Amino acid sequence: MGEVNTQGDIAGFSDELAGAGYRLLRRESIELIDATFYLFEHRKTGARHVHIDRDDAEHVFSVAFKTVPADGTGVAHILEHTVLCGSEKYPVRDPFFSMLKRSLNTFMNAFTAPDWTLYPFATQNLKDYENLMGVYLDAVFNPVLSELSFKQEGHRVEFDEAGRLTYKGVVYNEMKGVMSSPNQVMIRSLLNALFPDTTYRFNSGGDPAEIPSLTHADLVAFHKRHYHPSNAFFFTYGNQPVIPLLTRIDREYLAAYARLDPKTRVDMQPRWHQPRTCTYKYPVSPEADLEKKSQIALAWLTGDIQDAFHALSFTLLSQILLGNAASPLRKALIESGIGTALSDGTGFDADNRDTLFACGLKNVNETDVPAVESLILDTLASIAEKGIDKAVIDAAIHQLEFHRKEVSNSPYPYGLKLLFTFCSTWFHDGDPVKVLRMDEDLERIRESVAAGGFFESLIRSHLLDNPHRVTFLLKPDPDQQARTAEVASAALQAMAAGLDERQRQKIIDDAAALKSLQESPEDLSCLPSLGLEDVSTDIWTLSASDAWPDIPAACYPQPTSGIQYYMMVMGAGALPDHLLVWVPFFCAAFSRMGTSKKDYAQMSRELDAVTGSLGMAPQIRTRLDETPVALMVLRMKCLDRNQEKALALATELLTDVCFDDHARLKTLLLEYRTGIETSIVENGHRYAMMLAARSFSAAAGLSERWSGIHQLQMIRTATDDLTDEKLNAIAGHLREIASRVICQDNIRLQVTAEPDALGTLQKKNRLADLLNALLPSGMHGFDAPPLETAFDGSVREGWQTQSSVAFVASVLPVVTLTHPDAPALKVLERVLKNVYLHREIREKGGAYGIFSAYSQESGLFSLCSYRDPQIAPTLQVYADACAYLLAHPPAEVDLIEAVLQVFSEIDRPETPSVATRKAFMRAFMAHDDDMRRAFKKRLLALTPADVMNTARRYFQAPSREPGISVIAGEALLSDANRQMKDAPLTLRQI
Numbered sequence: 001m002g003e004v005n006t007q008g009d010i011a012g013f014s015d016e017l018a019g020a021g022y023r024l025l026r027r028e029s030i031e032l033i034d035a036t037f038y039l040f041e042h043r044k045t046g047a048r049h050v051h052i053d054r055d056d057a058e059h060v061f062s063v064a065f066k067t068v069p070a071d072g073t074g075v076a077h078i079l080e081h082t083v084l085c086g087s088e089k090y091p092v093r094d095p096f097f098s099m100l101k102r103s104l105n106t107f108m109n110a111f112t113a114p115d116w117t118l119y120p121f122a123t124q125n126l127k128d129y130e131n132l133m134g135v136y137l138d139a140v141f142n143p144v145l146s147e148l149s150f151k152q153e154g155h156r157v158e159f160d161e162a163g164r165l166t167y168k169g170v171v172y173n174e175m176k177g178v179m180s181s182p183n184q185v186m187i188r189s190l191l192n193a194l195f196p197d198t199t200y201r202f203n204s205g206g207d208p209a210e211i212p213s214l215t216h217a218d219l220v221a222f223h224k225r226h227y228h229p230s231n232a233f234f235f236t237y238g239n240q241p242v243i244p245l246l247t248r249i250d251r252e253y254l255a256a257y258a259r260l261d262p263k264t265r266v267d268m269q270p271r272w273h274q275p276r277t278c279t280y281k282y283p284v285s286p287e288a289d290l291e292k293k294s295q296i297a298l299a300w301l302t303g304d305i306q307d308a309f310h311a312l313s314f315t316l317l318s319q320i321l322l323g324n325a326a327s328p329l330r331k332a333l334i335e336s337g338i339g340t341a342l343s344d345g346t347g348f349d350a351d352n353r354d355t356l357f358a359c360g361l362k363n364v365n366e367t368d369v370p371a372v373e374s375l376i377l378d379t380l381a382s383i384a385e386k387g388i389d390k391a392v393i394d395a396a397i398h399q400l401e402f403h404r405k406e407v408s409n410s411p412y413p414y415g416l417k418l419l420f421t422f423c424s425t426w427f428h429d430g431d432p433v434k435v436l437r438m439d440e441d442l443e444r445i446r447e448s449v450a451a452g453g454f455f456e457s458l459i460r461s462h463l464l465d466n467p468h469r470v471t472f473l474l475k476p477d478p479d480q481q482a483r484t485a486e487v488a489s490a491a492l493q494a495m496a497a498g499l500d501e502r503q504r505q506k507i508i509d510d511a512a513a514l515k516s517l518q519e520s521p522e523d524l525s526c527l528p529s530l531g532l533e534d535v536s537t538d539i540w541t542l543s544a545s546d547a548w549p550d551i552p553a554a555c556y557p558q559p560t561s562g563i564q565y566y567m568m569v570m571g572a573g574a575l576p577d578h579l580l581v582w583v584p585f586f587c588a589a590f591s592r593m594g595t596s597k598k599d600y601a602q603m604s605r606e607l608d609a610v611t612g613s614l615g616m617a618p619q620i621r622t623r624l625d626e627t628p629v630a631l632m633v634l635r636m637k638c639l640d641r642n643q644e645k646a647l648a649l650a651t652e653l654l655t656d657v658c659f660d661d662h663a664r665l666k667t668l669l670l671e672y673r674t675g676i677e678t679s680i681v682e683n684g685h686r687y688a689m690m691l692a693a694r695s696f697s698a699a700a701g702l703s704e705r706w707s708g709i710h711q712l713q714m715i716r717t718a719t720d721d722l723t724d725e726k727l728n729a730i731a732g733h734l735r736e737i738a739s740r741v742i743c744q745d746n747i748r749l750q751v752t753a754e755p756d757a758l759g760t761l762q763k764k765n766r767l768a769d770l771l772n773a774l775l776p777s778g779m780h781g782f783d784a785p786p787l788e789t790a791f792d793g794s795v796r797e798g799w800q801t802q803s804s805v806a807f808v809a810s811v812l813p814v815v816t817l818t819h820p821d822a823p824a825l826k827v828l829e830r831v832l833k834n835v836y837l838h839r840e841i842r843e844k845g846g847a848y849g850i851f852s853a854y855s856q857e858s859g860l861f862s863l864c865s866y867r868d869p870q871i872a873p874t875l876q877v878y879a880d881a882c883a884y885l886l887a888h889p890p891a892e893v894d895l896i897e898a899v900l901q902v903f904s905e906i907d908r909p910e911t912p913s914v915a916t917r918k919a920f921m922r923a924f925m926a927h928d929d930d931m932r933r934a935f936k937k938r939l940l941a942l943t944p945a946d947v948m949n950t951a952r953r954y955f956q957a958p959s960r961e962p963g964i965s966v967i968a969g970e971a972l973l974s975d976a977n978r979q980m981k982d983a984p985l986t987l988r989q990i
């Protein structure tokens with residue numbers, strides 16, 4: 001890869017490198033992100049190592065392997081789980097999870113993609129970096145891979161109480177959950193349809209029907225070939241010196257290996273000469289209404305991932321066609337009214353060897369296939385024919401530039417985000433520097449656009465005239481669940497019938513061995529750890545600058561790479577109840593409806609051309625006196641050069657947002673409803689926790705009505721049979737919200753920007769002009785909303801939905817931030833998970849995850865399982881938690897670990913825009929820095945006795961019953977009620 005470029009080496013660098021066992025293949029500076037890129041090769045094995053040197057204290061490490069499955073047994077995914085179950089140097093049950101606890105990491109995870117597996121972490125603490133790197137390297141190169149951990153993480157059979165064989169296993173259950181989500185079925189089936197001859201046709205996570213055929217020997221063999229240095233891609237990022245890292249990797253691991261050819265090259269899919277048609281199915285419950293439950297899409301293989309220019313061109317083309325509401329393909333699809341939202345997987349995908357482009361609609365009937373197909377092809381033909389407006393292309397380029405320039409660390413640390421932008425290209429022998437640098441390619445695109453017809457001819461050559469196209473239908477199948485269950489149970493029965501006594505005994509013995517392994521206390525002293533002395537005792541503070549007295553906003557001058565961030569907080573608390581419930585939809589629609597002068601399409605185009613984004617969101621906070629504050633929060637960001645235009649657009653929307661376009665309003669309402677409906681299978685835990693909490697406080701009640709299942713029910717009732725009359729009434733509510741809330745004295749402003757940008761804001765009076773344009777006087781919306789809490793007593797409910805797994809939530813009201821017990825409760829949140837819940841719910845129960853969360857602000861202590869195969873046993877685990885803790889008091893080290901975890905949350909690194917936004921909201925809510933300092937100080941002083949006393953006080957005999965809400969499929973819920981005859985769940989339909 002690339003030519004050798006070592007000129008300008010700092011003195012001695014090459015010698016040191018040779019000493020470390022590496023050579024430098026490439027060194028490039030990447031101005032766009034103020035960084036230097038290094039590519040090293042390990043001489044002996046050929047392992048590749050990219051280091052990005054950048055002045056950032058959130059250091060990232062990652063090691064990745066190309067993992068190319070040849071079946072649907074999920075071998076790469078199960079291996080990813082199993083290597084984290086103990087290694088030569090760290091032979092403990094779950095070193096990964098143990099390190100999660102005894103570290104100040106800001107990120108730890110592992111990912112399995114269709115053709116690679118990646119193990120990354122991030123931390124700000126260099127000692128922690130050393131520790132974690134050691135554990136990661138030993139895990140991937142020298143894992144124990146015992147048969148028992150394979151059974152725990154992959155699959156196994158056990159006898160249930162009735163003596164019947166059942167399948168168990170973490171990945172087995174995880175994939176059962178994944179494959180009950182239509183979105184996941186859609187994305188995986190698209191790959192299967194487009195790549196019939198390569199590795200991408202296999203479900204790389206594992207098909208639940210195939211997982212049981214994987215053997216332990218297969219797993220070990222897969223590891224031996226794939227987790228070899230010759231197949232490895234290392235990545236380090238941050239401002240620490242790289243040579244010591246290389247030296248350590250070589251000395252401790254790579255030096256022992258000889259080079260081999262791992263044979264993990266993925267070839268391009270041979271191209272078709274004719275388009276194809278495919279139908280796939282996803283499971284729905286037998287009673288489900290099948291009307292408009294299908295997805296239809298067209299998808300193409302478009303090019304070679306090695307070709308960075310192609311990938312950049314298509315990224316832009318996708319933005320042009322689909323990026324905002326005015327984009328011609330999106331607009332044509334949505335306005336057709338055939339479906340209510342774009343299909344899952346819509347857009348350009350550059351993650352695999354061949355890039356692909358897909359677009360379509362969801363919530364359609366299967367008979368709509370010809371209509372959707374010709375709609376897409378006709379729209380593309382007409383765009384290619386008529387040509388694309390230069391302003392649209394400029395807006396697309398602006399979006400790309402903005403997002404490459406903005407430094408953010410959500411949802412991943414910034415260094416890891418950089419890795420994700422180039423890793424697919426890199427793993428497939430393309431040039432990562434070209435992806436990171438992009439300026440040259442962008443210039444070439446600009447020239448081609450100026451010469452005329454660039455994107456138009458791309459549409460013709462890569463889409464319209466490209467025969468490697470599939471017309472794709474995903475339809476609901478009410479029998480699939482029963483059929484799958486039947487097949488599984490037939491296989492199990494056949495297996496049971498064929499067992500001899502010795503084999504039966506082995507299953508029983510294995511189950512017992514696993515159970516005792518999971519329950520046995522272990523000595524974790526082999527693992528490196530941090531101590532409380534490694535923690536900073538102070539807090540990060542930020543206050544608004546008083547250097548800008550003429551700007552009517554809290555101003556935070558910060559290094560923001562030339563981007564400015566605005567936040568406008570408005571109070572919604574004084575709205576009457578019939579308007580209050582519409583606030584979340586108002587927020588969702590605010591920047592997407594247009595004004596009386598500009599229709600929504602023009603407004604979206606202009607927003608894309610001058611802002612990074614502009615959007616509103618509802619927010620509920622709780623004051624120190626426990627009264628709720630209901631807010632509408634508008635946020636906007638833009639490049640410095642667009643300040644004037646961006647603020648003009650914001651002002652126009654705030655003063656003139658218009659809800660008269662009923663067709664558009666209807667589209668947004670249906671899209672909003674679909675958005676909530678489809679998020680339930682992915683985010684069932686959040687919905688379940690909100691439901692369980694809703695009777696405990698006005699804030700919790702309103703949160704649920706705004707963002708939970710009751711919001712969905714409200715919007716369903718409102719949108720069933722949307723007559724003009726109904727639309728008129730809704731538009732009226734939205735207008736009324738705008739006129740009551742968006743007023744001069746009901747708004748607080750915050751700006752984060754470079755000092756120069758703030759200077760311009762002041763000189764030109766821009767924010768004062770914005771405020772003066774608003775209605776002079778509205779309501780006092782920062783007061784508490786007029787809420788009647790609808791419930792006394794705790795809820796105990798099961799909410800039925802289409803899912804083969806459950807989300808089991810239990811929420812208990814405790815105390816808030818200022819109470820002296822708050823720090824101990826925060827520690828208990830971690831202790832409970834670390835010493836008890838993780839083992840009982842995940843390891844033994846087979847759930848994918850378990851949440852334990854204490855919110856100091858709302859004063860609620862919540863537990864919730866994620867993708868749980870059972871309900872009643874999980875509730876029993878919750879109920880036994882306190883007794884367990886009192887009978888097995890946590891050791892000193894458990895406490896230290898929990899405190900470390902709380903610290904790593906408190907000290908999480910934040911970009912200037914996020915840190916200032918939080919500082920502003922803290923000031924707004926009167927949560928002062930002394931309070932935070934006191935909290936941290938009390939945390940450090942906690943004794944084991946404090947923690948146990950707190951557990952006893954709040955959990956042993958709580959003054960209220962915990963609220964319980966379960967979201968699950970019908971079968972699991974009725975099963976649970978059979979097991980809990982004395983206290984059944986009240987069943988409801990979502």
Ligand SMILES: [Zn+2]
Pocket residue numbers: 077081171174
């Ligand atoms: Zn997994």
